[in-house]
Every structure is written in C-alpha cells, then in structure tokens.
Amino acid sequence: MILYWLGMFGIAAFAITGVISSGKRDMDLFSLVVLGMVTSLGGGTIRDVILSVETVYWVKDTSYLWVAAASSVFAFFAVRFIENRQTIFHYADSFGLALFTVVATENVLRLGFSATIAVTMGVITGIAGGIIRDLLSNRAPLVLGREFYATPALLGALFIVLLNDVFPSHPYNAIYATTL
C-alpha cells in the first residue's frame, strides 16, 4: 500500500518534469500532457513489457493514467507562475528517480525474480522515462550527460535488495540525497 502511494508520487513528479522540459516552446496543452505522460509512465511500461507481466500496470489500474494526466495538466498551468523552473525540474526528477527505483526493485523482488533482475528493472524503471523525455525534447539525455546521475539509482536498488525486510524508501532516499 505504501509502495502504491510512493509510485503515484513518482508518477506525479515525473509528469511535472516532462511538462517543464519543453516549457519554453509554445506548445498546446495536449502535446505537453502527452510528454508528461510518456515521461511518467514510460519506465514502468518498459519494465512490465520486458517481464512479460499479464497486463501492463496502467492498463490494469487506470488511476495511474489519470494521475499522470492530471499532474501534467496541473503543471501546464502552474509552470507559468514559477520562476526557478530548472530547480524544480531537478528536484522532481531526482525525487521521481529515487521513488521509481525503490518501488520497482521492491515489486520485482516480490514477484519472485532474482536480485539481479530486480536491480536491473529498478534502474530501468527509474531512468527510462527521463531518457525518453530528453530524446523527445530534443536535448542530450540527462542521464548520460551529467556525472553520477544513474549511479544513485544503482546504489539505491542494491541497497533495497540488501535491506529487503526493512521498510526500504528511507535509507535509499537518504543515500540519493547525499549523492546528489
């Protein structure tokens, strides 16, 4: 249940980064909502497709779809009134990355996959959405341009596997914040 809500927060955070990402151009609402939704739902979709789950998570539970859409619409209007977009972008991006990696690693472990697969899927879920966003916004992928960007995702995923029976998000978020 806690994982569910953490996942929803991650989706909202990534949707916002998607909208900010091309906020400079004069795009219409729906195009930006598409970008926000691809950013927030992309990583988990790739994970589910690779793991051959029966139904992709947002097809099974459309609340994810609506949260992504609502956050994007909200960000579309809110982005006009904020000054420091880049700061918010980086915070939301880090926050979404940390949450997605944690939640996905934990969920994949619960599905009975090995630690190797769980860590791999945690990293994929964390970074894939942002990579797609950067490609679509026509800028060099953040994950591959800045130093030590993907590394905290790996460390976080490994940590969760080690501390599997403790509540996982606290220690990981701490690690992430310090590495940032």
Place this chain on the structure above:
Amino acid sequence: MILYWLGMFGIAAFAITGVISSGKRDMDLFSLVVLGMVTSLGGGTIRDVILSVETVYWVKDTSYLWVAAASSVFAFFAVRFIENRQTIFHYADSFGLALFTVVATENVLRLGFSATIAVTMGVITGIAGGIIRDLLSNRAPLVLGREFYATPALLGALFIVLLNDVFPSHPYNAIYATTL
C-alpha cells in the same frame, strides 16, 4: 473489413512519410525502406506489446509487412519525380494519423477494453510511428513542436468512443480536416 483496408491505407501513408522524411540525404534503398517500415508499423507494434496481445498484428498477418515494404520502395523511386515533397509529407502524415487513431480506437474497443484505454491506445498508435521517424531522421518530433498536432488525434479518438455504433471514420476525418 473496412477497418482492415483503412489500416492498410494508413500504413502506406506513413511509409511514404518515412521515406520522404530523410529524402534529402543520399541513402540507399534498404535504409529508407527500414525507415518507412518503422514509421508505419511502429505505433501499432507498441500498442500490441502494451496490450499483451498474443501475436503482434504484422507477425500474425505479414501482408502489413509487405504493404509497408512495397509502399516504401514505391516512395523511394517516386520521390525523385515530385516537386512539393513537404506538402505530400504533411498530407500523408495527417492522413495516416487520422486513419491509425480511428482504426486503433475502434479495434481496442472491440477487444473489450475500457474507453479510457481505447482512447489512449488510439492516440499512441496514431502518434508513435511519426515520433520514432522524427527521432531517427534527427529532427525535433513534429508532434511536440507544432501546435495542435496531437490534439486532433485525441479529439478523433474521443469522438469514436462517443459515436461507437455509427461508422466511425467519416465524422472523425471531418473533424481532423477542420482542425488542420
């Protein structure tokens, strides 16, 4: 059956946009055919993979593959003899977008998915192929750069869900044309 032929027309239209898209460079035939095929088959492939259908449509019925290949080869030779490539590009792109969105929304509804999922898949099928084409041709995705590009796809998909028992392509094409 009508849906089947409309889908084939959409594939031919998108294949042609794929070939025109990098027509300026001196590429060999097969590379352009690859680009045409990815453009025309990409959107539907992503849709089928996300919906976890048993067999992706062009693996089940290879006529789609051959239509995409033949249209690309045709466009490869025809493109040398036409003047207004950009006009044809935009018409074929709009035509393919409209057809794919309509056909996909209708098909997903028939598979028994909810209206939310059908509209989402309609939009994905309509825009994904063109996004991949623009990424591979190394230009900013059309769908995110021009105003009101993805919007008609959404409107069309919504309209089809509303008018589900009427023959769907007529009203949608009309809407699309006016929005264009």
Place this chain on the structure above:
Amino acid sequence: MILYWLGMFGIAAFAITGVISSGKRDMDLFSLVVLGMVTSLGGGTIRDVILSVETVYWVKDTSYLWVAAASSVFAFFAVRFIENRQTIFHYADSFGLALFTVVATENVLRLGFSATIAVTMGVITGIAGGIIRDLLSNRAPLVLGREFYATPALLGALFIVLLNDVFPSHPYNAIYATTL
C-alpha cells in the same frame, strides 16, 4: 551451442561500441555501462517482446546481462589506452551486426516462424541496438546516415534462410566483409 557463443560475442562487441560511442565525454562508469548494456541487449529485447516469447532472453539467462556489464566495464578502462577508437568502433559494430543478424534469424526460424518473420527479426536484432546507442549518444543514427549499412544485414538474413541447413555464419560473415 555455437549460436549461444556467437550471441555472447555479439553482445560483447556491441557493449564495446556503446562505451566508445560517448567516450569523449567525461561520463562516470555506471552511465557508460548503462549505455553499453542498452546497445548490446536492446535489439534482442525488442525482438523477444515483439515475438511475445514467454521470457525475454536475458531475464531467463542472466549470463547475457553479466557479459554485457563485464564487457562495458572492461571497455570503460581499456578505451583510455587505445588510439584508433573509431576503427575499433566500426569493426566491433560490423562484427556485432553480423553476429546478431545471423544468430537471431537462425533462432527465429527454429522457433517455427516463417522466413519473412525470421528475416525481419534478424534485421531488427542486428540494427536496433546500434540505433538506440546513436540516439542516446545524440548523433545521427549510423544505420540511416551511411550508405549501405543496413543492407548487409538484410542480405545476411536472406542468405541464412536460403542456406538453412548449412552452418550459417561463415558465408554471411564473408558477404558482410565484402560489402563493407
């Protein structure tokens, strides 16, 4: 068994191209490993997902994952000591392309798919990883910029279907080398 080892060699070759690909920038180890792994595992992942196989190959047998990771780490350190990176890049890329196309076409034929599908999948497996690498490294996809790049993959895949009962890699590699 021979196919298995050829596949492993292809993965190592592509992982190296992924690392070299952005070797100019000052990236940290893990980001480069991600790029190497996406390049080497991407094509086969797309193939398995489209064919709806029960379990994607590197989820079933994690040795692929480890070979990709180890080759990327090795390349990360080795790349500092070599002069002619571009030469190695092109050799490894051609080598990986040839191996992947051969192995994938052969494997898909063995799974009972038609020759059309086997050739299509061979080409996808061969070129998709390199396309993703080029997109992520923010350069025009090699496969679509240079003449006659994807063509040898098609020829190779067709040849294997024709010579299905002979050991396939030899003739194909020869063709590829000559076309190069």
